[in-house]
Amino acid sequence: MTVAAAPAGRPMAASASLSLVDTLKAFASQLIVWHHLTFYGPMSDVARPHAPGLLDWLADDARIAVQVFLVVAGFLAARSLLERTRIDLPRLVWQRYLRLVRPYAVALVAAVLAAWIARELVPDHPHAPAAPTVVQLLAHLLMLQDVAGIDALSAGVWYVAIDLQLYALLAGLLWLSQRAAGLALPVVAALMLLSLLWLNRQPELDVWAPYFFGAYGLGVLAYWMSQQPRRLAWAAVLAGVVLLALAFEWRSRILVAGITAVALVLAADLRHPGGAVAAALARISYPVFLIHYPVCLVVGAAVLRFWPDSVAVNVLGMVVAWLLSLMAGALLQRWIEPARNPAQRAAR
Secondary structure, three states: OOOOOOOOOHHHHHHHHHHHHHHHHHHHHHHHHHHHHHHHOOHHHHHHHHOHHHHHHHHHOHHHHHHHHHHHHHHHHHHHHOOOOOOOHHHHHHHHHHHHHHHHHHHHHHHHHHHHHHHHHOOOOOOOOOOOOHHHHHHHHOOOOOOOOOOOOOOOHHHHHHHHHHHHHHHHHHHHHOOOHHHHHHHHHHHHHHHHHOHHHOHHHOOOHHHHHHHHHHHHHHHHHHOOOOHHHHHHHHHHHHHHHHHHOOOHHHHHHHHHHHHHHOHHHOOOOOOHHHHHHHHOHHHHHHHHHHHHHHHHHHHHHHOOOOHHHHHHHHHHHHHHHHHHHHHHHHHHHHHOOHHHHHOO
16 A cells, blocks of 8 residues: 655755745635635624625635645545555544544534523524534534534534544545555545546535545545646646546536645645745644634624624624634634644644
8 A cells, every 4th residue: 555665855955845835724714704704704794895805705605725735634644655565444543533623612612602601692693503402413413414414503513524524435445445555546636536536526425524525535635646646647637637637517616625635746846935934824724614603603793792883893803703714613623633643733
């Protein structure tokens, strides 16, 4: 299962790819926060008449940043899994679940409390979930809420469940192929193609990992290709696969996933913004993704209660909610960081 021997330039390519990963995670996580701020309101409802183009784009199109997360997740999972000589499937999936669930459980508690506060401030709040049932909480902790058709307690929890499914699916494919190392990547590529050409075009499958494996598989192959010589040729192959998928059916989400994957293959040959700010935002991207909705819900409810018609206060409230989300994510990251060893942090 081990990938081919690394060319001499591999350390530089790996470093450049990881730097781009930070940039992508930082940018995508901010887009998701602003997407939810504008999609769920109520502050954006007051502000929208004064900037309709921007806020409509954030509400309708910025969600496509999830595709960046999917590709990056596949890239990092491949970095962690492809070079293992042995796949201990139950242990790997359990470790992944534990790494995801610790901050996820905190965010669920925060979401339940935030919804209660929002209902107290605004009894008929349009976006505050009702008090959860025991079954609803259990389904969320098991990351089965969407599969079971249970209403979500917070925005974005669907992605965490899909991330676990995708990781388990990739680890399972590699486990099945571990006695025939040459089959690992062809099997992953085959499922990626099946997803891009068919499964991803079936909306009823969007609670299952295979629906998203097209983007995730692009990330897996992007990692392998980034470690090979003639990266430009491999990037062209990957671009050709994406164009083939788009010829079957145009999907902007697949275009974004393809551009992200090609950029990761060519990272050592591209200039891209980065540095300390991108690294810091990338480091807290998962906690921010989890915790921003409860923060935004409480801030939005307070503004709706006390300043429902003030454009200035509602715009300021959106900025405050964004900044508080970053602060809350940083605090959550500080809490979960000691629970991971250096190898786990590197594989994030």
